[in-house]
Amino acid sequence: MSVAAIAFLVIGLGLIGWLSARTRAARFAAAADTAAGAAGRPHSLPFYHGWYVALWATVPALLFLAVWGWTSPALVTGAVLDTPAAALPESGIERGALLAEARALAQGKLAGAFNDEAAALAPAYRAAQARFDGIATVLALILAFAGGAYAFTRVRPDFRARTRVERAVMATLLVASLIAILTTVGIVASLLFESWRFFSMVSPVDFLFGLRWSPQSAVIAGQTNQFGAIPLFWGTIFIGAIIAMVVAIPLGLMSAVYLTQYAGPRLRAWMKPALEMLAGVPTVVYGYFAALTVAPALRDFAAAVGIPGASSESALAAGVVMGIMIIPFVSSMADDSITAVPAAMRDGSLAMGATQSETIRKVLIPAALPGVVGGVLLAVSRAIGETMIVVMAAGLAANLTANPFASVTTVTTQIVQLLTGDQEFDSAKTLAAFALGLVLFVITLLLNIVALRVVKKYREAYE
């Protein structure tokens, strides 16, 4: 029997446990009702007893199966290797290939064998598989029965099943939240590990402060001093934190002011969602909008007015489109923070004879500023992590330039470049992607922390 089939069996047992425990609890609940009235009622509703038994019947057995499903292939292989038929080649790769083939044969996924050795191993495999499956079935069923029976004996009127079930619910929620956290930890760990390998090949000082980025030649010439990441970080900041913000902050702020202060309820009802829809446009669409529409137009404009160094891939094109993309971030944060400014503030200013725009400029925006700043920081962190637009519109040349019409490249673009195509996974060139990713991660993390701090402090100020 496969692990999945056993799991179904266990769940079936759980269902039976649920039904029988509930029935039993319902019976003594009914008895208590007629006998003693409300005071003598059992602690928990029958339904909680049902869940208590069902959980005891299924959870330990399913946990066992999960561990089993993970470890049993190794156990099976170990058993096969112990059989006399296993006269295998020394080389690890060939051995692995043979074993995989034998496993496929044993499980009926392959019609015929390529290697005789594999064919010879298949029966041994099949036998071992059957034996371990049998063991698993028996153990799982014992666990399910034992758990269910233990729980069932505890189903008594005074037993606090509800408390236990609530605790189980809490544990489930805890595990769910831990999964996200553990995943993050895993990602950070892998970033750290690969970056460490990179920094054992390339000095961190050269990487963080070097002015030349040219990973290709580094591989060819065996040099290590071409991994200077400054041009990439400059490009990232130039596009994401400067050009994009020059576009997004005024537009986002002004639209928030208009929506909160001037627009009537009906206009606001459709304008706000329409603006927020910008956030739902796939970034690849922005990417080709930037690359195919905005970038050529900007290049022609630059050529017409005689700006040198104009390229068909420009920081400006990518930055402007990115700025438009993050307008909703800025405007919805600004909207929230302006709305959160107490109406008394606004009334106070209007009652002094201030006009609406004076009130907005001198009272509402200053009062909302921390929230707005928080929104802007979140938007920056979003912008510098953005990939698609810059891959399509910003270019690949690692220029250290302040000319917005020139081509620059960004950290994310280079990560894509380094990892796409055929790459060995232990060259400095590939590992550089992890180091870049790590630095980017640290920067966005810091931005997020600061932003959340600022926003939180601001919220507290008015609550």
Next chain:
Amino acid sequence: MIEDHSVKSDRPAKMSARNVNVFYGQKQAISGVSIDVDMDNVVAFIGPSGCGKSTFLRTLNRMNDTIAGARVEGQITLDGTDIYNPDMDVVQLRARVGMVFQKPNPFPKSIYENVAYGPRIHGLVDGKADLDAVVEQSLRRAGLWDEVKDRLHESGTALSGGQQQRLCIARAIAVDPEVILMDEPCSALDPIATAKIEELIHELRGRYAIVIVTHNMQQAARVSQHTAFFHLGQLVEYGVTSEIFTNPREVRTKDYITGRYG
């Protein structure tokens, strides 16, 4: 025999309302209110909550304009000029008719900036020295100067509730208004802070026409010379405060004052 204790003053009325109705959408909140306010007498508006005191107070400096759906009918004049006429500049009006709210609402700026706000937006001062003088004078008149003169650049929101309310009064005074409207200015304050505000109202009387809404009848008796009793959107009785409290003409006033309802 009902004796006449209607309001009389030597000076002409500063503000007069004639037959004022106020609507929120379809709902009528004020009907047919006529009243005069002069410079010499503090006027208290009393009445059970929801009877329209705040609504009527807000018509006097057109703060109802900021409420969507609010509509005012009738005539309200300031020095004889209709404040709802199309030529009336609301900004000017509100500079002349200042307002202090129920909950102290200093701006999240420094004490100095709070007081300087009005003079700045109305262009009332030339230069820093002039502004400093206005700020000091306003804070002095609001009885706050001695408490804050060493920390003018600290945030106004860091003051105590009573100090915040006096800061709001100073802020209103700073634009040199003719009328000051106060909507339950002490309802969020403790008794000591309340006493200070009441004392302040005594000092300000005569310099400004003052209207104060209060739910506290002792307070009305203490601070006002004239009292208007509102009920269900109507002005039931308006007269000299001492008369209203000792010898009301209307049964509804009497019931309210003796605590029959409210």
